[in-house]
Every structure is written in structure tokens, then in C-alpha cells.
Amino acid sequence: MTDKEAMDLALKEAKKAKGFVSPNPCVGCVILDKNKKFLSSGFYAHYGAIHAEIMALNKLKNKKLLNQAHLFVTLEPCVHFGQNPPCVESLEKYSWGSITYGIEDPNPQVSGRGIKYLKAKGFLVKKTDFFKLELKRFYEAFALNIKEKRSFFALKTASSLDSVATLNHGESQWITEASSKNISHNLRLSFDAILIGVESFLHDNPRLNIRKEGLEKKNKVVLLDPLGRSLPLLSKSRLLTVRSLKDIYVVSSCREEKLKKSGISFISVPKGEINLKALSYKLYEQKIYSVLVEGGIKTFSYFLKQKASSRLYQIINPSFLGGYRGRYWTENLNVGNLKDKIRLKSLEILKTSPDLFLTGILS
Amino acid sequence: MTDKEAMDLALKEAKKAKGFVSPNPCVGCVILDKNKKFLSSGFYAHYGAIHAEIMALNKLKNKKLLNQAHLFVTLEPCVHFGQNPPCVESLEKYSWGSITYGIEDPNPQVSGRGIKYLKAKGFLVKKTDFFKLELKRFYEAFALNIKEKRSFFALKTASSLDSVATLNHGESQWITEASSKNISHNLRLSFDAILIGVESFLHDNPRLNIRKEGLEKKNKVVLLDPLGRSLPLLSKSRLLTVRSLKDIYVVSSCREEKLKKSGISFISVPKGEINLKALSYKLYEQKIYSVLVEGGIKTFSYFLKQKASSRLYQIINPSFLGGYRGRYWTENLNVGNLKDKIRLKSLEILKTSPDLFLTGILS
Numbered sequence A, B: 001m002t003d004k005e006a007m008d009l010a011l012k013e014a015k016k017a018k019g020f021v022s023p024n025p026c027v028g029c030v031i032l033d034k035n036k037k038f039l040s041s042g043f044y045a046h047y048g049a050i051h052a053e054i055m056a057l058n059k060l061k062n063k064k065l066l067n068q069a070h071l072f073v074t075l076e077p078c079v080h081f082g083q084n085p086p087c088v089e090s091l092e093k094y095s096w097g098s099i100t101y102g103i104e105d106p107n108p109q110v111s112g113r114g115i116k117y118l119k120a121k122g123f124l125v126k127k128t129d130f131f132k133l134e135l136k137r138f139y140e141a142f143a144l145n146i147k148e149k150r151s152f153f154a155l156k157t158a159s160s161l162d163s164v165a166t167l168n169h170g171e172s173q174w175i176t177e178a179s180s181k182n183i184s185h186n187l188r189l190s191f192d193a194i195l196i197g198v199e200s201f202l203h204d205n206p207r208l209n210i211r212k213e214g215l216e217k218k219n220k221v222v223l224l225d226p227l228g229r230s231l232p233l234l235s236k237s238r239l240l241t242v243r244s245l246k247d248i249y250v251v252s253s254c255r256e257e258k259l260k261k262s263g264i265s266f267i268s269v270p271k272g273e274i275n276l277k278a279l280s281y282k283l284y285e286q287k288i289y290s291v292l293v294e295g296g297i298k299t300f301s302y303f304l305k306q307k308a309s310s311r312l313y314q315i316i317n318p319s320f321l322g323g324y325r326g327r328y329w330t331e332n333l334n335v336g337n338l339k340d341k342i343r344l345k346s347l348e349i350l351k352t353s354p355d356l357f358l359t360g361i362l363s
Helices: A003-013 A052-059 A089-093 A115-119 A132-138 A141-147 A178-191 A198-206 A256-261 A276-285 A297-306 B005-015 B051-061 B086-092 B114-122 B132-138 B140-148 B180-189 B199-204 B254-261 B276-283 B298-307
Strands: A028-033 A038-042 A070-075 A100-101 A123-129 A152-160 A165-166 A193-197 A222-223 A248-252 A265-268 A291-294 A309-318 A326-328 A340-350 A356-362 B028-032 B038-043 B070-075 B096-105 B126-129 B152-160 B163-166 B195-197 B222-225 B248-252 B266-270 B289-295 B309-317 B327-328 B342-351 B356-362
Touching: A003 A028, A003 A038, A003 A052, A003 A070, A003 A100, A003 A132, A028 A052, A038 A052, A038 B140, A052 A070, A089 A115, A100 A115, A100 A132, A115 A123, A132 A141, A132 A340, A141 A152, A152 A178, A152 A276, A152 A297, A152 B199, A165 A222, A178 A291, A178 A309, A193 A198, A193 A297, A198 A222, A198 B222, A265 A276, A291 A297, B005 B028, B005 B070, B005 B096, B005 B132, B038 B051, B051 B070, B051 B298, B086 B096, B086 B114, B096 B114, B096 B132, B114 B126, B132 B140, B132 B342, B140 B152, B152 B180, B152 B276, B180 B309, B195 B298, B199 B222, B199 B298, B248 B342, B254 B266, B266 B276, B289 B298
Parallel strands: A070 A100, A100 A123, A152 A291, A152 A309, A193 A222, A193 A291, A222 A248, A248 A265, B070 B096, B096 B126, B152 B289, B152 B309, B195 B222, B195 B289, B222 B248, B248 B266
Antiparallel strands: A028 A038, A028 A070, A152 A165, A165 A326, A309 A356, A340 A356, B028 B038, B028 B070, B152 B163, B163 B327, B309 B356, B342 B356
């Protein structure tokens, strides 16, 4: 196995537990023998489980094979006591040929200490040369959570190549290809909650569930609903087909008493346009650490205008619908001149067929 | 050299004469020795020049090296007498290890005959496994010319990622990055003419020239101007900074006499919306074999609506401008429902940084 293949496999291992370790990060580990033949792999399987490195070590019966072996782990090995003893203490028992990590621990209080510890023990410790953008993306929500104690927001749009998200009469469900549903459901899996605006709720009555073979996960829902227009309808809505009322977080400036009685979770905000950055702190307090914003058009514009989201995912059908009957997903966004344009950095094309799937960092 | 590298180099050779061989196709050729070491290369340099294969052969002094050598050529070698004797007769003098071609000659009257001829002489003749989409794209205008005796139309748009081509007050020139100008000028070089609508002419007074280091080429201009609104202004316009009046083709339903006196070239069309497919035949008759359509917004919509263009090139700045002050380049396009959407097939991402540059076949 090449180093690139090993890190790729470690990332795949990490993703096995996607959606089930929050607020901790997913971690994957691969061990190759001294000749770079595969020996073992492991991942952090759920909140409170043993760490990826330990799982990989435990799975390997014959520890003699670890002589001069190569370890690949997506995140810097931990050096602190959390729910588990520090991984570095388990690692230092063996005579590694090399230890390659994907990214430093984003926690400023421990970042680099695992690497330093292992280097001090005489190991060859190095950062991977591969998948740098993907690794950064993989840990960005965790990094924001740790550093700023607020929830991570990402936008997800689905449109034609000319940015039309829906036709006037409401036809939008099939703008992107049926096969792209996997992308959507995979994305939902990575986030603690899905956020929509009240108009999308009223118009679409969506389920916002995760449909993935062999997998059941009930994401929370955040509903931006300043005036509480959803309240009379929530108890009969399709949101409840996959979750209970308390997993629906209505962000509203209604009077609290009325809402609390209904059984839903409630996030009180001042009257007027919702301050989304302030909301990200409130959601973090509610243990909602990452939020996928799925629309509609007005909601997207608020997030872009307030520069409240860190990342954008776009599923784009390679087709054109035009503005005569189509509604563009940025139609409410007001950028006065070119120098104020909202930029997308670190653009990655994740897929090109049948739909174009791209992502980047909003700034 | 691998076969892939050899065909890549042959394509690069072919492109050296881009813009200077119309109506003939660009062709490039690479010769490797029996051990696949580079020996020689050649290209079709201008209309009436010797063919790429012959240039590559001529450049090689020591013909003994051709024993069991490998020839790569972007287009099937010709078997007919045109301005040159047939290439196959020059090729058959040597004992080739293999002959790899990029694409069959699109001319239905000779397509496959060069391959058949060489195979009959006992050579191993094969089609390349690489750059299939690019080769098809490279020869698509020539193929349409040959098969349908009409001009090839491609659209080129420049916009933000949310499809905004200009801001209300007209600011559009810098939506895409300055470095993407190379892309635009390279594209212009591949086409015999650039087409714009009269409103773009009146609004922008563009030059539509080709700015490329060490290169001067005066493309023709086609102006869609049914009512002849451009006529009083053409003689003072910036179009004339790089070309003469006769290289400006005004497509109009004005009375002919008035136009002919002005010194411009004139293409008469019936009153009402211009039939663009009919126009493609007329342009072919005027020896304009390929046309790059550069806008504006109304013109793009006509081409999309009438399904008159074969290919779309998009230069997309990874940023968002919104519809409040932005004008989307498809805003006039009217697609009634999703099943009538205009599709982009064979999507290719040609570049991702700093701007996204993509292309596909409109259908």
C-alpha cells in the first residue's frame, strides 16, 4: 500500500461512524507492516468508544508484526485523559517505523502535544502529504466547535447549472438527479441538525429524514420561524414521522409560554431579523454542534448576507431552466458592487456525473 | 514516453496552428522509436501546408530510426488527394510498430478509409484510449461543417457561480478573474467569428479582438441586428480598431441597399425573430465556419431557446452576486417545466482555479 492509499483507507474508516460520535470527531486508523503491507485498521465507533488507534491495535493478534510498522491516523493521537486513556501511551509501547497523521488536533490546548510527545520518544512523526483539503473539511465543524464554542453552519443548495432552485409553480423536487439523493442523505448524516425557514416548512411539509440503507438516524430540525407561523401545524407535520416534537427547535420571537406548552424545543430570539451568529452560540448550548441549512431561498440569502455559514455544498444538475419561470436560489441576495461579492474559497469538485457536486468555503 | 503522453503531445502540436487552418482541421503528429523514445513531431501549420505526419517525417533526418517506430496522429491519416498527396502513401514506406490515431476523419466520404488502407498494408492501427472527449471536442466544428454544410455555434458565458453576468448598473467586466482573459482569447482564436447581439454592441462598444502574446489574428464579427440600429455607429466603433468594415457581418432584415453602401458585409434575414439554424447555413456560405457567441443576455436566450448552439463554455467566478442587483445570464429563457429543461451533456471541468472553466454539449 502506498502512503496515499493508507491515508485514504484511514479516512474511509473514520467515515464509518459519521453522524454517531458528535460532539467528538470521527477518527480512522490504518496500520501497515514494515514492508507497507496492510495489518489492521480501526475507527472511533461512537461517543465514548475506544479510540481508532486502540481499535486497530486490539484487532491485531500478533503484536510482533508491529516491529517497524507504519501507523496512519486521520487526527493527531491524543495525549490527554478524556473518557479514554491517552493514545500516545498505547502507541509508545511499539517500535514504529513511522507515524503519519492527517491533521493536528484543532483544540488549541492540546494541538501539537501528541505529535511532540511521540517525537520526544524518538518516533518519526509526519503530517500526511495527501487529502489536505478533505481532511481540513472533515474536521472543520469540530474545529469551530472547539475554538469558538458555537455551532457550525453549512448551506446545501440543489439547482440547475443556471442556479434555478424551483420553477414558479413549485416544481423543484426533481431538478437534480434521483441518484444525487445519496449525496444529500450522506450530507445530512454529517450534521446534528437540518435547518429550514418557515416558508419551506409551510410549502413543502418536508420530512428531512436520512434515508440510507441499513442506517437509521433521526436528525434534529431547526426551524427559523420568527412569528411562530408553524406552531399550529407542527404536531401534524411530516417532520414528526421520524422524530419527536422535542427534536424540533423553533427559533422564534414569539412569547415563550405558548411555545413551551406545545412540547417542541424553543430558542428565543429578539424581534426582527434573526442574528444567525448569535443563534450559532445558542444552538451550541443546546448540544447542536453542526447544522446543514437546506433553504429556502430567503433563508439562503440571510445566511449569505450575514456571512453566517462557513461552507457551501452545491448539487447542480447540468441543465438550464431560465429566469422566466425559474426562481434563482440567490434572487433575494443584494450585493451592491463587485468588490462586495461573496466569495467561495478552496473550491472542490467532488463529483461531476450525473450531477455536479461542489463545495467551498464561504468568505 | 507513454502512449498517453505521446497523444497529449500530438494534441499540443495540433493546437499550435489553432485559428490558422480553417476550414481545414488542426492536426498534430508524434513519432516515437521502437522503444517509445521521442523521435519527431509535426503539425498542420496553415491552410495549404504539408500535413502533420509529413512534417514529422521530414524533420527526422535518420529514417532508419523509423524501423518499428510508433506514430501518433490526432486525426486519421488521409487517403485522398487534396492540396497534398495522401499521407498513407508516405506512411506505408516505413515499417511501423504501431499507428495510433485520435479520431476517425469526420468526412463520411473518406471516414475509415485511411485506417482500412493502412491495416490492409499489414500495420497495427489503433484508436487512442485517451483524450476521447477532448478529441471529439477538438474536431466537432469541422465535423459539423463537413456533414451539414453549416457553421458551428458555441456559446461562451462569464458569470458568478450564481449565474449573474452583470450588475444592474452595468458592472460586468471584472466578474471573472483577470487571469481568465487567456481562456477567452484562446477560445476566440479557435473560432472564425465572434457573434454578439446589437444591445451588447450599443452598450459595450467592444473590440472583440484576440489579445495573445506574439499573436495577431483578426476575427470576423457577426452582429445580430434585425433593425439595423448599429449602422450609424459602426464606422466609429471600436470593432474597427482591429478589423475592417467588410469583416463585420450585420445580420439584419433592413433593406439591403442601405447596408451595402456602408461597406460592411450584410446577411439578409426575414423580419421577426432570427432563425439561427438558417443563419448557420448562410454563415457557412460566407466561409464563416465556426462562431463563438458572446452574448448578451437576450442573445444567449435566443440560442438556448432555438437549440441553435452545439456547445457551451462557461467561465465562472467562484462567488455570489445575487439577483437583487444582479442580472442572471438566463433571465430571459422560458422553460415551462422540468422535462423541457435544456441539458448540458459530456460535462468537462477544464479548470478550477482561480475561475471554474467548464464546457459541455447543449441538447
